Amino acid sequence: MSLVSFVSIFISSVFIYNVILSRFLGLCSFIAISKETKPAFAMSMAVMFVIVMSSIITWFIYRFLLVPFNLTYLRTISFILVIASFVQLVEMVVRKISPHLYKIFGIYLPLITVNCAVFGTSILNIDTFFKDGKPITGSLILSIFNGFCVALGYTFAMLLMSGIRERLEVCDIPKSLKDFPLAFIIASIISMSFLGFSGFRF
Amino acid sequence: MKINLKEFLKGIISENPTFVLMLGLCPTLAISTTLANAIGMSFAATFVLLGSNIIISLIKELIPSKIRIPSYIVVIATFVTITELIIKAYSPALDKSLGIYIPLIVVNCIVLGRAEAFASKSNLIDSVSDALGMGVGFSLALILISGIREFFGVGKIFGNTVIRGFEPVFLFAMPSGALLIIGILMGFFNFLKNRK
Numbered sequence: 001m002s003l004v005s006f007v008s009i010f011i012s013s014v015f016i017y018n019v020i021l022s023r024f025l026g027l028c029s030f031i032a033i034s035k036e037t038k039p040a041f042a043m044s045m046a047v048m049f050v051i052v053m054s055s056i057i058t059w060f061i062y063r064f065l066l067v068p069f070n071l072t073y074l075r076t077i078s079f080i081l082v083i084a085s086f087v088q089l090v091e092m093v094v095r096k097i098s099p100h101l102y103k104i105f106g107i108y109l110p111l112i113t114v115n116c117a118v119f120g121t122s123i124l125n126i127d128t129f130f131k132d133g134k135p136i137t138g139s140l141i142l143s144i145f146n147g148f149c150v151a152l153g154y155t156f157a158m159l160l161m162s163g164i165r166e167r168l169e170v171c172d173i174p175k176s177l178k179d180f181p182l183a184f185i186i187a188s189i190i191s192m193s194f195l196g197f198s199g200f201r202f
Numbered sequence: 203m204k205i206n207l208k209e210f211l212k213g214i215i216s217e218n219p220t221f222v223l224m225l226g227l228c229p230t231l232a233i234s235t236t237l238a239n240a241i242g243m244s245f246a247a248t249f250v251l252l253g254s255n256i257i258i259s260l261i262k263e264l265i266p267s268k269i270r271i272p273s274y275i276v277v278i279a280t281f282v283t284i285t286e287l288i289i290k291a292y293s294p295a296l297d298k299s300l301g302i303y304i305p306l307i308v309v310n311c312i313v314l315g316r317a318e319a320f321a322s323k324s325n326l327i328d329s330v331s332d333a334l335g336m337g338v339g340f341s342l343a344l345i346l347i348s349g350i351r352e353f354f355g356v357g358k359i360f361g362n363t364v365i366r367g368f369e370p371v372f373l374f375a376m377p378s379g380a381l382l383i384i385g386i387l388m389g390f391f392n393f394l395k396n397r398k
């Protein structure tokens with residue numbers, strides 16, 4: 001574990017393997033909520049919180065429950081259950097503390113449960129930072145950091161997209177391309193420009 | 203048992219999960235690089251969809267509405283684990299090329315969406331028809347996209363060269379090509395619908 005591994009995780013999670021534009025995780029929320037910047041940012045923050053927390057929780061579950069008892073095949077079920085209940089908890093807390101924020105999140109907060117970005121990051125963390133069931137050095141910290149960087153990449157893509165789509169509101173677009181088809185084409189062009197990062201080497 | 207044809211057909215065209223409902227886009231785009239992947243994914247997703255729709259429509263009266271989402275997810279995750287183990291056992295190559303997208307079927311919005319919107323309110327036969335229709339609709343969309351991507355991106359169909367001397371457009375094999383194709387196809391289907 002050194003500074004280099006942190007920097008390379010940062011670059012690869014935010015830019016090269018951007019969670020939305022190159023791994024296609026969390027695409028549904030990306031297309032659906034990126035119409036305006038404000039809700040897009042709120043959603044990104046919610047996703048960031050849930051991803052980081054679930055990276056921690058799933059790491060402990062995998063390390064201290066699934067591996068010692070030889071239950072790694074229950075990974076999918078246990079992770080998704082934990083994430084679902086955690087999201088439920090966050091929803092209750094947000095509703096209690098800030099009704100305004102709760103209104104902004106709307107139905108998307110419960111939908112974080114089925115946001116592939118959260119679950120996908122947990123699975124990827126386990127795949128990357130465990131070797132044959134044993135954690136590599138600093139695996140917990142690297143997992144958390146990776147979760148944070150993935151969420152940063154998500155926020156980045158969300159903000160880029162919502163900024164562009166806000167401007168598009170005033171443009172004259174062919175009727176058939178309105179909304180979603182055009183959103184995909186824009187995402188494609190952003191993703192194409194992200195290809196340029198894939199040349200980074202360490 | 204007779205399949206309800208109306209529920210079956212709606213999943214293929216009028217409520218196609220990919221192009222109309224826009225559910226389950228992540229796997230659609232991520233694994234649609236080759237036709238072989240797409241067909242593997244179609245079978246896996248349809249199996250999970252069918253299994254979870256059957257179980258959920260059978261136990262819908264037993265689940266309290268407050269905890270229905272976690273309960274559905276447990277049912278779905280069970281079927282995903284079954285699928286995952288079967289694919290690992292019988293086709294390691296497919297397991298390798300689909301990678302994390304097999305466990306990700308559990309968060310595929312099609313499965314949970316159909317469980318919540320349909321199976322929890324309908325009887326067994328309707329749910330089976332709905333699952334089969336959605337599965338076929340999803341598979342057709344996946345095969346269409348991956349066919350285009352494999353042909354233009356690698357210049358092959360099922361791994362066989364079709365046109366000799368055809369220079370593949372690398373872009374279509376990349377993630378951005380997938381987004382471009384689905385955007386254009388969606389626009390095209392909208393165009394057809396608007397013209398009627």
